[in-house]
Amino acid sequence: MKSGRFGLFACLMLLTTSWAGMATIQENQLMEKESPSWSSDIWNETPFRDVGVPENFTFLSYINYSDVGVLINNQSDVSRTIGYAFVAARNISQNRIFLFDNESTPTGETINPDQFDDYFAEPLRNMIADRNLTTELNYLVTTKGIPLRINGPGNGRASFDSEIGLINGAYNSTIHQNWWASHSYGPGANEEMKEFSRQEEGFYLVTRLTGYTVDTALGLIDKANNSFGQRGLGVLDLATNRNGSGYKWWNDMLYVSNTTLNGTMG
Template sequence: MSTKACSVAFVALLLTSLVPLATPSTEQPFSDDRLGDDRFAGFVVSNQDVWNQTPWPITAVPEGFTYDSVTDYSDVGVLINNLSEESRTIGWAYVAARNISLDRVFIFDASGTPTGETINRNQFDTYFASPFLEMLQNRSSNGLNYLVTTKGVPLRVSGGNNKASFDQELSLLGGAYNSTVGGDYWGTHTYGPLAGKAMEPFSRSKYGFFLVTRLTGYTVDTALDLIERANNSLGQRGTFVLDVA
């Protein structure tokens, strides 16, 4: 073998020794099936057609808006923590802006009522649940469908398996689901597309719970600005994207 041929053979042998032997990969290719079938447990729609609104309307309210039709808040209640300046400021501003009747204003003013974002189960029962149920019984709550909480009203109820959102527990009080408050399990209801039902106006007398929303922000001024912007929005036009899923 010539010197040139020997040199080429030596280089080839050297390069071969530097390349590790390939071994078959044992890693399985990614597949959605590997995530299991319980990813969406509890989110079952028995009738998929309720989401189908085709042909899609281009006008939300074809008959148009009137001042009276968009300012009827007779089925709305407001919760105010009287020991929180933030809650008093935001709550009463909303009551005035929406002309909400005083019998729809629920004031929590017992000494020791907590103002922090997190409370325990005993505090929830003592300072909020029991007084709220008493106020409901002493007033005409017929037609009350919606509740508005504010900054200064607790956000969450701590605990073990029975920890929960404050607004979630509030929504169940005094209705068909009152016995589930404080439970460590999921309850079900029959309202809306996720329950396989048609989209329709909400009624607590029919479905047994309140719908609860919250007026809050990083600051009191942010929450007040939400009210003011809504006040000035009547008659305004624009493009909106709503996530209904």
């Protein structure tokens, strides 16, 4: 009987110990879930960073250049030098570089309509189509070494940059026409200034990297690199002696630009 009682007592002790142990483990696990351990190391950072972007904003981290195309005249050393300098500075992708490489591509400042069509407009249309960029680009950048003006047909005169911006869009038929075409973008059209979209407006915005010398043009890139986050002066070149002609409209636009810039930049 003693032996049986001892065995029963031992069995009860074993069962009691097992359940108690399991209860203790579960309780500890529950306590761990209910009372997580937090580390305060983050508040003891040394040195403490009080600048959100310590490496500073840059053109490449702040501005997206994926909708920019760069036009380079491969027959011009000047155009290649300036164009590829801009490509490197803004990390422009290879398929956004439009190289005019026909051996007969003009390098002079003045060309005729046929030269514009054969060596620049049509090749650019083809490159944009072949790369499926018809809806991807908003801006085109030209350089010194690409013609400045188009003379003709007849007494017609046009800026190269103005004409190249019209290809493939709503104003394509106005290229080489001796009259103005009206658009609906910005203060010049009595509209608000908003982010530009070629898909909405029907033309590209075109800007040119140029100067009297190559160094001057390259300096524009360097100065822009160093200007980010800085303030400076801008020069708006009025010709008030021509206010008696159609040129007055351009003067008025410069006044609007002055008001807009001062209103947004302070």
